Amino acid sequence: MSTEATLLARCNSKCELCSADAPLAPFVVAPHTQITVDHAVMLCDTCKGQIENPETVDVNHWRCLNDSMWSQEAPVQVMAWRQLKGLAAEQGWAQDLLDMMYMEEDVANWAAIGMDDDAEKPRDVNGVELKKGDDVTVIKDLPVKGSSQVIKQGTVIRGISLSDDPKLISGKANGQSMYVIAEYCRKK
Numbered sequence: 001m002s003t004e005a006t007l008l009a010r011c012n013s014k015c016e017l018c019s020a021d022a023p024l025a026p027f028v029v030a031p032h033t034q035i036t037v038d039h040a041v042m043l044c045d046t047c048k049g050q051i052e053n054p055e056t057v058d059v060n061h062w063r064c065l066n067d068s069m070w071s072q073e074a075p076v077q078v079m080a081w082r083q084l085k086g087l088a089a090e091q092g093w094a095q096d097l098l099d100m101m102y103m104e105e106d107v108a109n110w111a112a113i114g115m116d117d118d119a120e121k122p123r124d125v126n127g128v129e130l131k132k133g134d135d136v137t138v139i140k141d142l143p144v145k146g147s148s149q150v151i152k153q154g155t156v157i158r159g160i161s162l163s164d165d166p167k168l169i170s171g172k173a174n175g176q177s178m179y180v181i182a183e184y185c186r187k188k
């Protein structure tokens with residue numbers, strides 16, 4: 001049997017991430033570059049399109065990972081984990097699924113390759129990673145964009161949120177919601 005036929009048999013001709021009964025194509029799971037049964041998943045156009053163009057992601061489509069993350073197939077686990085990881089900063093349910101997910105150590109290592117997480121995380125002035133819900137102190141007077149106000153040095157922002165941009169966090173100071181540059185804060 002050809003690789004593609006083997007893959008089609010494995011997935012029962014359904015997308016391995018969203019179970020769509022749609023035309024499927026093999027998708028190589030990076031950093032691998034060759035389509036093999038161990039390193040590829042069968043994806044529908046919807047999944048493939050959103051993975052290749054993350055700016056087109058329809059968050060609700062990926063609720064499908066609730067099921068596919070339990071696949072026995074390592075490449076499917078890796079794809080599910082990576083998609084959840086990408087969603088988890090904004091979507092609590094994705095983080096919940098990640099927390100539940102189980103992978104063998106070598107599969108987990110594969111999943112983490114190339115995620116370049118460190119560059120993507122907001123960090124405070126000391127390089128400490130900032131997480132949703134942290135309290136931070138502003139370390140210098142910061143002008144508030146679009147107004148004449150200034151956030152004073154020493155202002156505490158409680159329960160920050162993360163943003164799409166790892167350089168910015170958001171939170172409330174002086175009763176106002178605002179974005180603040182992460183490295184002008186210190187984690188409390």
Ligand SMILES: [Zn+2]
Nearest residue numbers: 015018044047
């Ligand atoms: Zn799909």
